[in-house]
Amino acid sequence: MTRLLVRAKGGPGYRFHGLPLLLTRLVVRVVHFIMQRKQLLGIAKRTEAAMSQSSAFKTSAGEAAYLAAYDAAMTQRPVPYEDLEIPSRFGMTHVIVSGPQKAPPLVLLHGYDATSTMWAPNIADFSKDYRVYAVDVMGQPSKSIPTEPIGNPDEYAVWLADTLDGLHLDRVFLGGQSYGAWLALNFALAAPDRVRRLVLLSPGGGFVPMAKSSACAGCPWCGSRLAAP
Numbered sequence: 001m002t003r004l005l006v007r008a009k010g011g012p013g014y015r016f017h018g019l020p021l022l023l024t025r026l027v028v029r030v031v032h033f034i035m036q037r038k039q040l041l042g043i044a045k046r047t048e049a050a051m052s053q054s055s056a057f058k059t060s061a062g063e064a065a066y067l068a069a070y071d072a073a074m075t076q077r078p079v080p081y082e083d084l085e086i087p088s089r090f091g092m093t094h095v096i097v098s099g100p101q102k103a104p105p106l107v108l109l110h111g112y113d114a115t116s117t118m119w120a121p122n123i124a125d126f127s128k129d130y131r132v133y134a135v136d137v138m139g140q141p142s143k144s145i146p147t148e149p150i151g152n153p154d155e156y157a158v159w160l161a162d163t164l165d166g167l168h169l170d171r172v173f174l175g176g177q178s179y180g181a182w183l184a185l186n187f188a189l190a191a192p193d194r195v196r197r198l199v200l201l202s203p204g205g206g207f208v209p210m211a212k213s214s215a216c217a218g219c220p221w222c223g224s225r226l227a228a229p
Contacts, residue, residue: 057141066141073117078124083143088162090150094136094143095167099127104196105172106130107164109180112204115142118177133167135160137180156183157190164194175199 057063074081074096081098096116099106106126110118116134119126126132136142138159139150150156160183164172174195176184181203188195 067143070115070117070143073120076120078120079127084167086163086166088138088159088166090138090148090155090159090162091146092144093138093159093163093166094145095163096134096136097132098123098134099129099131101131103129103131105167105169106132107169107172107174108132108134109137109174109176109183110134110140111176111178111180113141114177115140130173133169133172135163137183153186154190157187160187161191161194170194171196173197173199175201176203177201178204 057066077098079098081096084095084097086093086095094116108116108119108126110116116136119132119134123132123134136144138144138146150159164170171194174184174188174197176182176199178201181200184198185200185203188198
């Protein structure tokens with residue numbers, strides 16, 4: 001299907017296998033929808049599984065190895081930082097803080113199956129003008145320790161609000177990448193008065209309408225509240 005999509009976009013007036021132009025365009029749209037739906041449903045399945053567990057790790061050995069790799073990655077951090085553990089009703093959230101203490105607050109949310117270490121290439125530039133709070137997302141493999149599973153978008157907004165309260169932050173610049181961008185958008189919709197500016201990098205979901213029949217129960221990626229009208 002990928003080859004079909006590429007070929008069908010070969011240029012203005014291209015006709016796939018001699019099909020009329022309008023039919024060719026219809027084929028392209030159908031293939032694009034199928035590919036996009038397959039990708040989103042795959043992410044949705046993984047997200048739902050992660051939210052149903054009280055721990056992001058299957059074994060203690062796996063957790064130890066993962067956290068050792070995390071600590072090794074942090075040795076490459078190009079700026080001074082401090083680690084904070086912020087309590088919430090869903091567990092203890094790990095936050096990495098850097099930048100001038102009096103600078104405007106910038107909160108960063110990483111992508112799926114990633115951690116706050118992913119911001120290493122950018123953190124030096126961010127930390128020049130902002131007090132940066134890189135948050136390990138609850139329910140993802142990281143240093144955040146869940147005590148209760150987060151089951152829907154509203155609870156994710158509550159978790160982030162708890163985290164900001166624990167950091168004594170009122171209104172923040174909020175940025176996220178992929179899954180983190182979805183979390184940032186979800187929070188901005190739930191608590192717009194707490195977001196000064198919103199930065200979404202390759203957001204996963206949020207702007208793609210999905211049929212209700214395709215939605216996964218309890219899955220934030222398919223929440224109708226985030227679908228385009």
